[in-house]
Amino acid sequence: MKPAGDKRSGINSQLGAFSCCTMAQEVWEEGQLAKDLRAKAGALLERKSKLDARRRFQELLVVEEEEAVRRHTAQLKKDEAAYAEERRALDARKARHMRELRRAACEDQRCVILEVEGPRGRYVLLNLLGKGGFSEVWRAYDVRGLGEVAVKIHQFDSNWSDARRTSFVRHATREYKIQKALRHERVVRLLDCFEITHSSFATVLELCNGGDLDELLKQNRCIPEKDARLILLQIVSGLRYVSSPHGDRAYMLIGLRYMSSPHGDRAAIIHYDLKPGNILFDVNGDVKITDFGLSKIVPDEGGGVGDMTSMELTSQGAGTLFYLPPETFVTGSNAPRISSRNKIDVWSLGVIFYQMLYGVRPFGEGQTQEAILREGTMLRATSVAFPAAGAAAAVSEEAKAFIIACLTHSQAERPDVQQLCDHPYLSRGAGR
Incomplete structure (x- = not known):
């Protein structure tokens, strides 16, 4: 049987004991239990350190994965944009190729390939440039003028009624008379x-x-603002001449010279079908406005271009609807009287300039002509939205202000061609 002192000695060994105990000093020596707890604390700290390391590693993996996904997503968007551009370029090449195949087929089928026997037998056809519903345009050589010209052959349909044929002749004769008086x-x-x-x-x-502006846009989609502004200036120059009665007395515009007309005074003209396909380029790349088949002759009210006279609109549904202003879509008892101060072509000009800068039309993009009429797209075109920054090439605020002026929904508030020429964006040195 152990003495009592032995039990206390066992307990003391676990809890600790004074290794030296005198009246002057006490020295405590930890027992095994304290040592075991310190060992557990060290083990817990080690486990915590390992868990923290694992957590930091996992966080690093998450950050790495997020960055990888972000980078791959950005690259995917670039690749998708590149694919879309390649697709667009291929579609444009295919359309040109198909057009050329059709042109060659029509050229081969033409019974009169070499010569048009006009009253003077002076035009030798060289090759077909294009074909419409009831007309063909040929490159030809003028043996008297010793130069190349374009010969547009108008062909009646054998199934037409006399009334339809008379209407066609009247329409073509009217276009001829309008364009014959224009020298610019x-x-x-x-x-x-x-x-x-x-x-x-x-x-x-x-x-x-x-070529023409439509073909240029199909090839390039967007045109840099500096180049687009030059095209704009040249279109405005032509429109100002066309819209001005007494064209011989028209004045200087942005450095471009008006050409004299031998036909004397003439009525002002509203083109009414201004669109990229009717903006041609000569061999130097300068603008030439064409196709006056839907043009309106402004009645002479005797007051000059500044008077706010009006005329009946008789061409609802005619023309290319993407480029026509809201007032041309009002029908029935509310059918409009359009301003004789040319504001229709101003709207068309705004759409064309927007399309040159952004590669899309501001209203009705992706819709068919039928859908535009059915859904009243242009009647609801009350404000202009521009693509978000970064979605398109940078466009100046001055250019946007010019477009907004052109695409003013209200005919009364929209500037006419003459007023548009005073816009700051058209002044010399403006733009990019």
Whole structure:
């Protein structure tokens, strides 16, 4: 049987004991339990350190994965944009190729390939440039004028009624008379007109070898603002001449010279079908406005271009709807009387300039002509939205202000062509 002192000694060894105990000093020596607790604390600290390391490693993996996903997403967007551009370029090449195949097929089928026997037998056809519903445009050589021209052959449909044929002749004759009176460096010049057979006739036009704005936009989608502004200035120059009565007395505009007309005073004209396909380029890349088939002759009210006269709108549904202003879509008892001060072409000009800068039209993009009419797209075109920054090439605020002025919904508040020429964006040195 152990003595009591032995039990206390066992307990003391666990809890600790004074290793030296005198009246002057006490020295405590930890027992095994305290040592075990310190060992547990060290083990817990080690476990915590390992867990913290694992947590930091996992966080690093998350950050790494997020950055990787972000980078891959950005690259995917670039690749998708590149694919879309390649797709667009391929579609444009395919469309040009198909157009060329159709042109070649029509050229091969043409019974009169070499010569148009006009009253003077002076135009030799070289190759077909394009074909519409009831007309063909040929590159031809003028053996008398010793130069190339464009010959537009108008062909009647054998199934037409007499009334339809009379209407077609009246329409073509009206276009001929309008364009014959125009002499300006920004307007395609009409040179001649003659009958071919009892069912066809031809008009001879100045040849433009540089293609058209529609083709340019299909190839490039967007045009840098500096280049687009030059095209804009040249279109405005032509429109100002066309919109001004007494064209011989028209004044200087942004450095471009008006050409004299031998026909004396004439009425002002509203083009009414201004669109990229009717903006041609000559061999130097300068603008030539063409196709006056839907043009309006402004009645002479005797007061000059400044008077706010009006005329009935008789062409609802005609023209290319993407480029026509809201007032041309009002029908029924509320059918508008359009301003004789040309504001229709101003709207069209704004749409064209927007399309040059952003690659899309501001209203109705992706819609069919039928959908535009059915949904009243242009009637609801009350404000202009511009693509977000970064979604398109940088466009100046001055250019946007010019577009907003052109696309003013209210005909009464929209500037006419003459007023538009005073816009700051068109002044010399403006823009990029």
